[in-house]
Amino acid sequence: MVEPVLQISNLVKNFGALRATDGVTLDLRPGEIHALIGPNGAGKSTLIHQICGTLRQDSGSIRFAGENVGALSVAGRARLGLGRTFQVSSLAPEFSALRNVMLAVQAREGSSFRFFKPVMRDKGLIDTAMAMLERVGLTARARIPAAELSHGERRQLEIAMALALQSRAFLLDEPMAGMGPEGSKSLTRFLDTLRKEAPILLVEHDMDAVFALADRISVLVYGRIIATGTVEEIRRDPAVRTAYLGDHA
Amino acid sequence: MLSRENLVNLVLAAALLAVPLAANALGQPFYVTLATRIAILALAATGLNLALGLGGLVSFGHAAFFGIGGYAAGILATHGFSGDPLIFGLPGTNQMWVIWIVAVVVAGLVGLAIGAISLRTSGVYFIMITLAFAQMVYYFAVSWPAYGGEDGLSILVRNQFPGVMTMRPLSFFLICYVILLIGIGLFALIRASRFGSALQAARQNEVRVATVGIEPYRIRLTGFVISAMMTGLAGALFADLNRFVSPSMLSWHMSGELIVLIILGGTGRLFGPLAGAALYVAFEYALGGLTERWQFFLGLILLVVVLFARGGLLGLLAGKARHG
């Protein structure tokens, strides 16, 4: 079997008496979309935080791109190629959409310690960033400050930034949240093409999107993975039905 | 076509040059000295603006760097006069440009030390710890009698600069003016650069910067050090202006004053520090002439600005800032 891009083994995280992550083992294989679902309070956010580095796990390992990243900083993991979008949009609000993506491009190039050339006249940086904006369909809004973008546009911008980072894996935290039906459909189409760039670990509540996109699904309940499998396997799994799916199945 | 802000900036720069030129022609050197004071304070505040305006780092201890620059000038000049060697047998000097280099380097090194520790904290803690470090330097200066202690240190004759009669108020002003313009130019370059992008992004959203792969700590520390160096240079000039250095350059009132200069003019604005310095010195002079209690009114004005006119003078004159 091909080595997974992201391998999480026996991850444990306690907050005092609360066991938020209870021995989670999960992997992300090349070319796949692996959806992570679970009821509210299951610990999905906590898990994402540990994977991308904002929280330190208590025990267990996280391997990414062949390296053990458990002790690496957020920025360090990002430099290795872990691209993340946020449940609540995280952008530089005063900067335009373009300048946000340019930030990602310069981060990718590792060239943040240049002091003398104005970025807004740096053709190379601008062109690369505009190309990313074009892929997500935001070119018309390139010069608008991020704070003034609509909810859906901010999502697109986040993905443009992740693209600019040439991520080796995407960690998407509820990208469908707050999108109307049109927005969800086009984002679903987009994510379908995105998987060719890099595998996606998709945390989602929107079951239509999950069933349309996922190659595999893992179900997280009270910090434990109770089932991992294909869409069909999960639909039929009795434990999952009782714990979570209800009449979605 | 100039933007409104750039127009205001041009007027400010021209006014700062015109006033001392006119004053000199009219035989009023006092106003030349006043303008020099404005220029030097503007440079000090521009330095702080790199950390505060761009980086969002509320340093309540930048007086440390201002004072270090001042003492560098004072100590070197004193040894330059007396001929006694400094440490390690090195001589003092009365050449301004050498003093400037020393001031910048020492302020930078101290900035590195203070920043390295302080930037591990954030928010209120950062404000407090920068204040405390500056206090440390202050008390050190007060209790070091060799260089004047609490009474301060005099520079007998203004230091020299090749080809310039530095004793003449207008000549010294022009030196300070040119350095200020260079400082502002550097600020503009840094702000527009990749580094500046990262620094400002870190202010706006630290998590975002980390998740694109840039370590916020490294960016901030670099910004802090550059900021310290610029403020240190201003301190050296200030010492030469007054031909006197004292621990008051290191006091927390001075740190507060530097922040006030930026707020009065407009945080993060290119010419904010200059506008703020001009306003401040004008208040000091105009109000001080009216009443000994002028600081009360300064406090009142500052309070009103903070509560109601947050964008400072440039916010009022030039509208909202654009970031590209």
Next chain:
Amino acid sequence: MTVALALEQLLNGLQLGVMLFLMAAGLTLIFGVMGLINLAHGSLYMVGAFACAATAAWTGSFWIGLVASLIAAAAAGAIVELVVIRRLYDRDHLDQVLATFALILMFSEGMRWLFGSFPLYLDIPPLLQGAVPLPGGTEYPVYRLAIIAAGTLVAFGLYLLISGTRLGMRIRAGESDREMIGALGVDIRTLYTVVFALGAALAGFAGAMVGAIQSVQVGMGEPVLILAFVVIVIGGIGSIKGALLGALLVGVTDTMGRFLLPKLMALFVPPAQAGMIGGAAASMLIYIVMAVILAVKPRGLFPAAHA
């Protein structure tokens, strides 16, 4: 160097510590409950001292002066809160720093206007004059012991207030979740004013007590304020327990440092220089301690859980 001398310095350290606690407790309460940095706290200390000195001179009684200091400081605090501080709760720390810095300027010049630039004098009340003998042969002023006792009583009283009364409960609730207590129907605005006035009263009380052993003058609050900030940074901003521990640590370290360091230096360098280097080192000692503590625990010894 005798044991007696060391004991005397230790007591001085405790006295300083207790004074710092009164300042720091108010500061940390105000930050813990309202999220506000208050640079004007030193001014409230000064107001208390001036009120006590002026009232004592007028009535001839230190004790009436002490009561006056509490009232004046609390009143000043309440007024300032209602007029200025209210507008700052939603602002960022920079705005709070600047606005309260502006208040310092106004308070200082205001006091100069009212009382002139010369210091006022406050006499130790007859009841507390004199000295008690210490083990080892020296004597120690009764008044300073009274300060230590008073401060300890206040600390205990504060503990009872916070842990045993409804106000204390609201304060603790406010510290852990500002938005929630508003939703629960607690009158936030009044609570904030009360907390601010309480902090101010503590500061004024400290100023009044110290006024009898140092002179009462404009700017007397500033060195104390800075030390109080060091205390709450070391103790953990928002924690009263931390403020107490930090205050005692800072008070004793600073005092003993000034006493011991020159002597320590004298072991290595000639006496003239030892005094100089020791003195400089002693001034910096507290800040070095703070830097070391923050390097290991960046949020202080008892960081508030939610901050």
